[in-house]
Amino acid sequence: MEFLDKAILPQSAHHMVLIKYLIVVAFVLLIPYLSLLLGNLAYSLYFRKRAIRENNENFYKLSEDMIEMITFNKGVAFALGIVPMLSAMFGFAQLLNQTSASVHGYLFISLLFLINALLLIYSYKNGFLFKVKVNDENPNVTNTEKNRIAKQERAVKIFGKSGKYGIYLLLISIYIFCGAIQLSFDTERWQSVGNIGEMVFSFNALISFAQFIISAFLITSAMILYRYFRTNSEGTNFKDEFQNYIRDFVLIRGLIATILLISFVVLSVMMRTKSSLSFGVFGYTVVALCLILIVSSLFYLMLKESSTKYNSAVIFLVVLTVFVLIIRDQYSVDVSTKKQFAILAANYDAYQAKINEQLGIGGAVINGADIYNGRCIACHNFDKKIVGPPYNSTMPKYEGKKDLLVKFIMNPVKVNPDYPAMPNQGLKPKxxxxxxxxxxxxxxx
Ligand code: HEC
Known part of the structure; x- marks a missing residue:
């Protein structure tokens, strides 16, 4: 990551605040996207398995729908996955510059896994184009036809596999991502964490990973509920019976996810180091918990009444919860990097002063009167002789010869035998x- 360290210029305190906002915006895009990608892929793989096992067309269609929902366009992966991850990486590189925490380095590794996962996931999705209807009983099927079908079946299998490997890589990417974020506010570990192994095996990373997975299922369930059951939904081609299956499937998973999420949100605050806690962090945790409780009861009510009427409320509240949790974590980063922040701001001021000096322009404007009052007045007056001659008697000969005067001031030479030599005052040209x-x-x- 050295190339990144070199690309970093000291930033003013003002810029640092902007960078923090940039990271929040990146996360607001990235975290829901990764959650939906994971949740939809997991559901898609699950339904695909059932489709094959039970030879059920509905499951196959549902599986395809799930993956289509999140991969409908390649630009999505760039706009919501890769670009935000890159922005967060550069943001942290600036923010934690000159600390031993290589958060941006871990984000980069996470990005590499994500890119590979995306390649596999998109090929998994394209595998659905190869759907074959096999009709073994038809005696008219020729041998070449059979061959073709066998080939296609093999292709389908391979694409199914790429979905499976895709989810493994995605999980690794998310784990490293969670570990990096935890590290960003765990200042006490900055000194000790030397490699990715130590970071991966931190308890906090594990908890935050679990929280991520659970909220991924929560977001995905809420999303499916909204997509299939909102009032103006164009409807799916599924029969009522299967619609009911989907309804119960997501309601139960949603309910379980909310219950688990409550404990993990609490746990993640309890495990956090003191240096990353503040009233803001607690406040946002309480808000998140309240929101999750409401979502949980909505899921429960819908299950009890076999209805889906709160689908839009649920999706709204779930999205809100995710944002609140993101802001909570950023608060932690804020609190724990205060010291780091001050160091960087001071570095910036020193850096700016150095540049100004090189350019000969001061942050503070150079004022001749100030210099006279500070450096010359001890020996010089305009009309009286002190140690040195009065200026009123020496200035006339420099009239129109400012260059000579500057030269003398910078490098005094012996002039008048009545006076001692003037010591060099060490002034800069300006x-x-x-x-x-x-x-x-x-x-x-
Ligand atoms: C420690 C005392 C001291 C200080 C401080 C001092 N000077 Fe002098 N200065 C002298 C003396 C003594 C002379 C006479 C030197 C000579 O004639 O050789 C002198 C001479 C001069 C002269 C006349 C040179 C000439 O050609 O006759 C100028 C102009 C001058 N000083 C400017 C300054 C300025 C500007 C400063 C402040 C940045 C300054 N001095 C600070 C002691 C001082």
Missing amino acids: EAEAVADYLLTTYKK
């Missing part, structure tokens, strides 16, 4: 020029 201007304009008055 300062010498400013004070020369000041002396030349002031002595006449």
Whole structure:
């Protein structure tokens, strides 16, 4: 990740705040996307398995629908997956610059897994184009035809496999992602975490991973509920019986997910280090818990009444919950990186001052009068002799020869035998020029 470290310029405190917002925006896109990708792929694989086992056309159609829902367009993977992950990576590279925490490095590894997972998932989705209707009983099927069908069946199998490997890679990507985020506010571990292994085997990473998976199923269930059962839904081609199966399937999974999520949201706060806790973190946790409780009771009510009437409320509340949890985690990052933040801001000021100095422009404007009052007045006055001669007597010879005056001020030479030599005042060119201007304009008055 050295190339990234080199690409980093010190940022002002103002920019750092913008970077924090950038990370929040990236997460608001990325986390729901990854959740839906995982949830839909898992459901799709599950239904596909049942379709094959029970030779049920409905399950096959449902499986295809699930994966189509999240991969309808390749641009989605870029806009909601890859680009936000890259932004978060660059954001953290800036934010945690000069710490030993390589959060951006882990995000990069997570991104690599994600890209590979996406390739497999898209080929899994394309496998549905190869759907074959096999009719073994038909005696008219020729041998070549049989061969063709066998080939297609093999292709279907391979595409099914790529879905399976896709979900493994996706899980690894998500795990590393969760570990990296946990690390970003676990300042105490920054010194000790030297490699990805140590990061992966942290208890916090495990809990946050579990929380991610559970909320993935919650979001996906809410999404399916909304898609199939909202009032204006164009409807699916499924018969009522199968619609009811889908309804109960998602309602039960949704309910279980909410109950599990409550314990994991609590657990993840309890496990957090003190340095990453604040009232904000607690406040957002309480809000999230309330939202989850409401969603949970809505799922329960719908199950009890065998209805789906709260589908839009559920999807709205679930999305809200996810956002609240993202903001909560960002609060933790905020609290725990305060010190780091101050160091970076100070670094930036020093960096800016250095650049200004190189360019000869001061953050503070160079003022001739100030320099005179601070550096020269001990030995010089305009009309009285102190240690050095009064300016009123020496300035006239420099009239129209500012260059010479600047040269003298920067590098005094012996002039008048009545006086001792003037010690070098160590002024910079810009300062010498400013004070020369000041002396030349002031002595006449
Ligand atoms: C420690 C005392 C001291 C300080 C401080 C000092 N000077 Fe001088 N300065 C002298 C002395 C002594 C002379 C006379 C040197 C000579 O004639 O060789 C002198 C001479 C000068 C002269 C006249 C040179 C000439 O050609 O006759 C100028 C102009 C001058 N100083 C500017 C400055 C400025 C500008 C500063 C502040 C940035 C400054 N000095 C600070 C002691 C000082």
